Amino acid sequence: MTLLSRRTLIATAAASSVPLAAARAQKPTLKIGVLTDLAGPYQDIVGPITVEAARQAVEDFGVAGKGYNVEILVGDHQNKPDVGAGITRQWYDRDGVDIVVEGGSSAVALAVSEVARDKNKVYINSGGATSDLTGVRCNANTIHWVYDTYMLGRSTGGALVKSGGDSWFFITADYAFGHALTRDVSEFVTAAGGKVMGKVATPFPATTDFSAFLLQAQASGAKVIGLANAGSDTINCIKQAKEFGITQTLGGLLVFISDIHSLGLEVAQGLVCTESFYWDLNDRTRAFSARMRKRVPERRLGMAQAGAYASTLHFLKTAEAMGIAEAKKDGAATTARLKAMPADDDCFGAGIIRPDGRKLHPSYLFQVKKPSESKGPWDYYKVMATTPSEEAFRPLKDGNCPLIKT
Amino acid sequence: MFMILGYPAPLMFGQLLLGLINGAFYALLSLGLAVIFGMLNIVNFAHGAFFMLGAFVAWGLLEFLGVNYWFALLLAPVIVGIFGILLEKTLISRLYKLDHLYGLLLTFGMALIIEGLARNQFGSSGMPYRIPAILQGATNVGFMFLPNYRAWVVVASAIMCLVTWLIIEKTSIGATLRAATENAPLVQAFGINVPRMITLTYAGGVALAAFAGVLAAPIYSVNPNMGANFIITVFAVVVIGGMGSILGSIVTGFGLGIVEGLTKVFYPQGSATVIFVVMVIVLLVRPAGLFGKAA
Numbered sequence: 001m002t003l004l005s006r007r008t009l010i011a012t013a014a015a016s017s018v019p020l021a022a023a024r025a026q027k028p029t030l031k032i033g034v035l036t037d038l039a040g041p042y043q044d045i046v047g048p049i050t051v052e053a054a055r056q057a058v059e060d061f062g063v064a065g066k067g068y069n070v071e072i073l074v075g076d077h078q079n080k081p082d083v084g085a086g087i088t089r090q091w092y093d094r095d096g097v098d099i100v101v102e103g104g105s106s107a108v109a110l111a112v113s114e115v116a117r118d119k120n121k122v123y124i125n126s127g128g129a130t131s132d133l134t135g136v137r138c139n140a141n142t143i144h145w146v147y148d149t150y151m152l153g154r155s156t157g158g159a160l161v162k163s164g165g166d167s168w169f170f171i172t173a174d175y176a177f178g179h180a181l182t183r184d185v186s187e188f189v190t191a192a193g194g195k196v197m198g199k200v201a202t203p204f205p206a207t208t209d210f211s212a213f214l215l216q217a218q219a220s221g222a223k224v225i226g227l228a229n230a231g232s233d234t235i236n237c238i239k240q241a242k243e244f245g246i247t248q249t250l251g252g253l254l255v256f257i258s259d260i261h262s263l264g265l266e267v268a269q270g271l272v273c274t275e276s277f278y279w280d281l282n283d284r285t286r287a288f289s290a291r292m293r294k295r296v297p298e299r300r301l302g303m304a305q306a307g308a309y310a311s312t313l314h315f316l317k318t319a320e321a322m323g324i325a326e327a328k329k330d331g332a333a334t335t336a337r338l339k340a341m342p343a344d345d346d347c348f349g350a351g352i353i354r355p356d357g358r359k360l361h362p363s364y365l366f367q368v369k370k371p372s373e374s375k376g377p378w379d380y381y382k383v384m385a386t387t388p389s390e391e392a393f394r395p396l397k398d399g400n401c402p403l404i405k406t
Numbered sequence: 407m408f409m410i411l412g413y414p415a416p417l418m419f420g421q422l423l424l425g426l427i428n429g430a431f432y433a434l435l436s437l438g439l440a441v442i443f444g445m446l447n448i449v450n451f452a453h454g455a456f457f458m459l460g461a462f463v464a465w466g467l468l469e470f471l472g473v474n475y476w477f478a479l480l481l482a483p484v485i486v487g488i489f490g491i492l493l494e495k496t497l498i499s500r501l502y503k504l505d506h507l508y509g510l511l512l513t514f515g516m517a518l519i520i521e522g523l524a525r526n527q528f529g530s531s532g533m534p535y536r537i538p539a540i541l542q543g544a545t546n547v548g549f550m551f552l553p554n555y556r557a558w559v560v561v562a563s564a565i566m567c568l569v570t571w572l573i574i575e576k577t578s579i580g581a582t583l584r585a586a587t588e589n590a591p592l593v594q595a596f597g598i599n600v601p602r603m604i605t606l607t608y609a610g611g612v613a614l615a616a617f618a619g620v621l622a623a624p625i626y627s628v629n630p631n632m633g634a635n636f637i638i639t640v641f642a643v644v645v646i647g648g649m650g651s652i653l654g655s656i657v658t659g660f661g662l663g664i665v666e667g668l669t670k671v672f673y674p675q676g677s678a679t680v681i682f683v684v685m686v687i688v689l690l691v692r693p694a695g696l697f698g699k700a701a
Contacts, residue, residue, distance in 0.1 A: 039522070039525050039530065040530065040631075041530060041631070042530075043525070043529060043530035044529045044530050047529075047530070174675055200674045201674055201675050202674060202675075202677075203674075203675060203676075203677060203678035203679075206635065206678035207677075207678065208626050208632070208635050208636075209424070209428055209625075209626075211424050212420075212421055212424050212425075212667060212670040212671070212677075213670065213674065215417065215420045215421065215424070215550060216417065216670075216671070219414060219416070219417045231530075232530065232532065232627065232629065232631075235532070235627055236626060236627065239534075239627065240625075243537075243544070243553045243555070243556075243625070244544065244550075244551050244553055245544045245551040245553075258529075262532055262533070262534065262627060263534065264534045267534070
């Protein structure tokens, strides 16, 4: 009985695999690699939800009956540039991946962007922060979607200086991201007449106890302690500052909604932060979040995760407009089309991509609600200010991107 | 203002105290490792995972059963200790006759599985755990604000270290345990159940890790990576102190906490590495560790 059924099974499998393989050979496949941090400190900022967001984009776009397939591959870069670049190289070379989305925090992003250029494929980053990705390190195969250190510095940094925080001390994660963020925010602070009293670079990702650095910040006498870090680093800083009775203003320069969720409103209330997406921003974002809830019932997306959705969708639309064979052929040409095509999605609304690869959309300055103001789960933000897309990002001419001839 | 080496004195005192607090965690964790290595000859790489489990059990007890911090401080080590007994009975006990390397690989694998499962379930940014009401707030000790809870951590771990040391070095149970390590068949000939004793020792070491985990829960967010962040440093502490030396692990735990704290002032980028630099130097000068006996 068992033998028989096993034999039947094998026979059926053998019979069915032939037409399937034939069908696969006829149908071209767009391959999208979601490269993210699946298990590290940024898991909740990007991570598995990013993969679900990319799948949602494929579903919303609708591939059925279109004569081609879309396949999603998933990789974990572990926040190590060499690991990220290695996976990407293998995807482009061996697995026929056409585009890498999300693609990691700053250090990984810079490495992956070079692989995309060398292999002439497409890379749209949504998790990374460094503004160098569309500045001195820009290339013809890379697009930077969600936010960057300039946008954060302008929005959060600018707002804090305006409200009287004119002297700063930075606690900086000691890698590409932390230093880029410190640099960009410092420029806004000094341009607005403030001054930087000092900074301390903390080992990443090995630091869990920030109290020593917080005490140094306190001793500096600066009015604002700028947290040039992210994820669990920022969470630990905010918690420990409260524990040590530090009364200076904490500038959370890169805070995602998942951080607020983890901190709890009791600790996080009043904190000012900047994102370019919030699930409860308008009807379109709410509709998107309702769709996502079927995949991720318990959480709401932050901007980096929404970016994976938007960039995947934009790529699919562009590839269809170009024709699949054409879109797979030349990464730089496809990237040029991605830039030329106006973007429009439920998360970021209508926007354009600049020749240096910078996606433009508004950025929002939020304040975290008090526990009494929050009406339901994940009701965390109120909008304090909106920076229009033309002003939110660094002007094209100031980036020194080699693609831009002046 | 009175200065030390070009830094304001209050800042320096503050850093020394913070170093001592971190040292308290190093001491507690390396103590458990030293007990297990000394008695079982197992390099317990799963120690960080048990530390993390301790914090998660405390969180779960509060979240689902409403058990407060103080009871969790007693219950979590017991629960995690029982889990340790289970693992010792089913897996680790099979490796005593083999090379150290097998024990290391097994416990390392266990750590990866336990931490992976926790990450799958709870994500990486962690859960908040409130400081118990009586220890909230901070005391102004002149040169800094000392959070009451952190002061409690130093006291609690110092007491725990002392008790463990007394049990092993000064009681008859400890004496039997030490004898069993030297010559198990002889001790067994006296009618003592050595395998059970070894199981309980493992449980005891694991319970120490869980105790440290509960202590850490209100300070760090309760997250699956909290043990992995500590464990490498703690191993360096054990190596510096001398593998299996109880007193060595306690003294070096506190001492290296202070060394690390001072590095955070003078060269913050190096604070994650300084302990390993010390380890290299100690291994070159005294290969058996500061308190270890040469084999």
